[in-house]
Amino acid sequence: MATNSDNVTFGFIGLGNMGSMMAQNLATHAHSKGLPKVQIWNRTRTKVESLAVTSYCEPAGSITELAQKCDIIHTCLANDEVALSICREVFQARRKEGLILADHSTLYPTTSSRLHQEAARAGVSFMSCPVFGPPAAAKSAGLLIVLSGAEHGRDKLKSYIVPTLGKAVIDCGEDASKGALLKILGNNCILGTIELLSESFTLAEKTGFDTKLFYDFIQQWFPAAAWINYGKKIRDGTFSGKTGFTLPGGMKDAAYIRRLGAESATPTPIIDQAWNHLTTAKAIGGESLDWSACAAGMRVTAGLKPFKGEDFTLQPGQANGINSPRAEQ
Numbered sequence: 001m002a003t004n005s006d007n008v009t010f011g012f013i014g015l016g017n018m019g020s021m022m023a024q025n026l027a028t029h030a031h032s033k034g035l036p037k038v039q040i041w042n043r044t045r046t047k048v049e050s051l052a053v054t055s056y057c058e059p060a061g062s063i064t065e066l067a068q069k070c071d072i073i074h075t076c077l078a079n080d081e082v083a084l085s086i087c088r089e090v091f092q093a094r095r096k097e098g099l100i101l102a103d104h105s106t107l108y109p110t111t112s113s114r115l116h117q118e119a120a121r122a123g124v125s126f127m128s129c130p131v132f133g134p135p136a137a138a139k140s141a142g143l144l145i146v147l148s149g150a151e152h153g154r155d156k157l158k159s160y161i162v163p164t165l166g167k168a169v170i171d172c173g174e175d176a177s178k179g180a181l182l183k184i185l186g187n188n189c190i191l192g193t194i195e196l197l198s199e200s201f202t203l204a205e206k207t208g209f210d211t212k213l214f215y216d217f218i219q220q221w222f223p224a225a226a227w228i229n230y231g232k233k234i235r236d237g238t239f240s241g242k243t244g245f246t247l248p249g250g251m252k253d254a255a256y257i258r259r260l261g262a263e264s265a266t267p268t269p270i271i272d273q274a275w276n277h278l279t280t281a282k283a284i285g286g287e288s289l290d291w292s293a294c295a296a297g298m299r300v301t302a303g304l305k306p307f308k309g310e311d312f313t314l315q316p317g318q319a320n321g322i323n324s325p326r327a328e329q
């Protein structure tokens with residue numbers, strides 16, 4: 001094990017589909033550099049305990065305790081409300097000088113700006129670092145990482161996030177809102193791709209074309225990760241959200257795109273259609289589906305059964321998300 005004079009203590013908050021993978025990679029990095037164990041915290045404690053067993057991580061008793069021990073904290077949280085609440089708890093904790101908080105959640109740009117300002121008042125550097133790539137890419141450190149915030153923080157993060165967490169960084173400069181904005185613009189492309197794939201595969205099926213052959217065409221002609229990965233899920237109807245991006249997350253991001261369009265007087269017709277198909281998918285199959293289930297919503301509009309392969313249809317009495325209790329706390 002190498003040793004590191006810079007003796008940085010890392011923390012990770014938010015061990016969901018993405019965060020659990022990123023925290024493991026951060027832990028491997030910390031171990032290889034002879035740094036202290038990565039401090040971890042998550043709302044659902046079972047995830048903290050199991051990660052501490054399998055990787056170089058130490059459970060923190062609270063967010064405050066974690067904030068007091070760490071020099072750089074990474075967060076990956078569900079939405080703006082959760083990120084605001086957790087980051088504020090970090091800012092309020094009595095902590096080490098020069099704390100950097102690198103947030104990988106997809107947030108609305110004004111939320112990132114607000115967190116940046118509140119952090120600065122508390123003596124913390126808030127860095128907006130949203131990521132592109134599914135959990136499988138987070139696991140293999142294949143993410144594309146967007147970076148924005150103060151220069152010293154960007155330099156510090158750039159010294160290890162590639163190859164530790166991702167394969168490349170896009171530096172959006174000082175303004176913390178710009179990283180969040182690029183993530184939303186990118187998601188416009190990704191959800192637009194899912195919508196177009198949903199339409200194309202539905203058209204192929206309705207016209208009697210072999211969808212496996214159609215997928216061969218996609219692989220040959222559109223060799224990009226979003227086309228290949230979501231094309232496969234839509235071809236096969238494999239819509240489990242356990243290892244992907246759940247409908248609530250996807251609909252949150254679709255709502256950001258539509259809000260950005262509304263605030264800048266820019267129509268977003270493709271995402272409006274995708275929103276309708278996501279809503280239909282949620283009504284039929286519930287919140288635990290992957291957002292590629294957009295295709296299930298599209299299929300219904302064309303008179304097809306929503307699901308092929310595994311049947312995700314909610315049974316009577318099963319919750320679809322409205323006031324539904326959380327399955328696991």
Ligand SMILES: NC(=O)c1ccc[n+]([C@@H]2O[C@H](COP(=O)([O-])OP(=O)(O)OC[C@H]3O[C@@H](n4cnc5c(N)ncnc54)[C@H](OP(=O)(O)O)[C@@H]3O)[C@@H](O)[C@H]2O)c1
Nearest residue numbers: 014015016017018019043044077078082105106134244245
């Ligand atoms: N999945 C993807 O493909 C993907 C790709 C790029 C970016 N993203 C972005 O990355 C972020 C995380 O996505 P994900 O797929 O990892 O989501 P996820 O699996 O649903 O994880 C969400 C995380 O937020 C925590 N959380 C939710 N509500 C909370 C609350 N009220 N208080 C405290 N913690 C709370 C969850 O804790 P629990 O474990 O207790 O639920 C979990 O740690 C999102 O902002 C998403 O937009 C996702």
